[in-house]
Amino acid sequence: MRDRKSSHLGKRKCSSRGQTSEKAALVTPCLSHLPLHPSCLLGYGVAALAERYDVDVIDLNADLHSRYRAKLEPILDFMDESRVVSDALHLYPFYDEVDTHIDEHYEGVPWGKYQRVYITPPSWFPTVPTKAILRLSHIIHRVSPETGIFFFGNSLGSWTNQEELKKNGVRAVHLNHLAAMDSNARPIQYDLLPTPMYEHREKYLFDLLPFLLKHGCPWGRCRFCSFCAGSNSGYVERSVKAAIEELETLIDRYDPAALVCRDHSLNGLNLIQFCAYVEALSRPWCGQSRADLSGKQIEALRKAGCRLIYFGLESGSDRVLRELNKGITSRQMSDFIKELHSHGILPAPSLIVGAPAEEEADFEKTIQFILDHARYLDVVNVYPFMATPGSEFSRQEEQPVPDTPLRLLRFIHTCEDLGLKVILGEQSIEYYIFNWVRTTDKEVP
Numbered sequence: 001m002r003d004r005k006s007s008h009l010g011k012r013k014c015s016s017r018g019q020t021s022e023k024a025a026l027v028t029p030c031l032s033h034l035p036l037h038p039s040c041l042l043g044y045g046v047a048a049l050a051e052r053y054d055v056d057v058i059d060l061n062a063d064l065h066s067r068y069r070a071k072l073e074p075i076l077d078f079m080d081e082s083r084v085v086s087d088a089l090h091l092y093p094f095y096d097e098v099d100t101h102i103d104e105h106y107e108g109v110p111w112g113k114y115q116r117v118y119i120t121p122p123s124w125f126p127t128v129p130t131k132a133i134l135r136l137s138h139i140i141h142r143v144s145p146e147t148g149i150f151f152f153g154n155s156l157g158s159w160t161n162q163e164e165l166k167k168n169g170v171r172a173v174h175l176n177h178l179a180a181m182d183s184n185a186r187p188i189q190y191d192l193l194p195t196p197m198y199e200h201r202e203k204y205l206f207d208l209l210p211f212l213l214k215h216g217c218p219w220g221r222c223r224f225c226s227f228c229a230g231s232n233s234g235y236v237e238r239s240v241k242a243a244i245e246e247l248e249t250l251i252d253r254y255d256p257a258a259l260v261c262r263d264h265s266l267n268g269l270n271l272i273q274f275c276a277y278v279e280a281l282s283r284p285w286c287g288q289s290r291a292d293l294s295g296k297q298i299e300a301l302r303k304a305g306c307r308l309i310y311f312g313l314e315s316g317s318d319r320v321l322r323e324l325n326k327g328i329t330s331r332q333m334s335d336f337i338k339e340l341h342s343h344g345i346l347p348a349p350s351l352i353v354g355a356p357a358e359e360e361a362d363f364e365k366t367i368q369f370i371l372d373h374a375r376y377l378d379v380v381n382v383y384p385f386m387a388t389p390g391s392e393f394s395r396q397e398e399q400p401v402p403d404t405p406l407r408l409l410r411f412i413h414t415c416e417d418l419g420l421k422v423i424l425g426e427q428s429i430e431y432y433i434f435n436w437v438r439t440t441d442k443e444v445p
């Protein structure tokens, strides 16, 4: 089960030398994002702001979840047991109820004491709608019209509309330049940031810390992908030395039970060298990658304690994979799954059903792929096709094929018949992944 017990949690003061006398708050908006672990953006953001301001950290999203933890626990227990899990079915009713308390939660903060309030996403997922940020900023402005409000995060240019924020008095800023009015979308240089600060970790569901080896994805060309759009676009790998020194400091400081690499894809020139250092840290961890890691890279991951890799399988049809511009064939996907499995790393694939190019014969190939590879799997994550903001498909207004609901049902039943856990939605799959990684007695099937 999960690691952490709920506790009363409030703001955390972080201070450092070289500050101005200005008082700042770093906060998260309340979203339908489980507080699985503290977000990298929150950790780096507070460390950077503490160099300049007297800053309080208020993870409003995690605090709200802590308040309603007693209601959330039985839902998570049910998700642990159920073979079919869905964000919409299992988590959204909880969020609908919690949503009615969000304004009151925001109004409980003494906004008037802050000259600056920085808002940032509470998790890795960039699914941060503009209206969620404005809901918070309107309350801050109503209580304290003088407070400057800023936003930084990985959702600008996809789920978050910068122009809308600006019209409503919220300025977008860049994580490397939080004090400057600089929002130009360019890669974040993580090596230039101070070591993240992750205090009050008892409010998160897992005793787990995130780390990053890069900004962006080494491929960045999938036509359905919003994770490489807007502020996530561009690509910069970190120096292994900087990433390892940072990780060593985090482990000394916080002693987390497990780690997660939050790269869109951990493929990269720095991977093998990084893994060689991580071996000595003796922590289980997980990450996501493209399905074209070499055997040498997978062996390095195994030695480094990596227990699970989440990856985009998308489809069992090469025709659909080409249409998606995935840049990987179904044969490569198959080899990748087997290679991970033979190294004791659980392959956790994600698929799309009903993509615009998917014909019945393509869908049958996806079903056959799952039948052929079920013995290597424990879980499958599936999404009905939806053009997400900032993606090429979204600009082209691509729609799912009409048979999508029927195909989805058939896909789910196939997985059930094979004894696989099938998960719809990003929150539920993350929850599953972290449960797997922290439970060291679990082995690949």
Ligand code: SF4
Pocket (backbone or CB within 6 Å): 217, 218, 219, 220, 221, 222, 225, 226, 227, 228, 264, 265, 290, 312
């Ligand atoms: S789907 Fe994954 S591999 Fe494709 S561009 Fe997006 S992050 Fe990169």
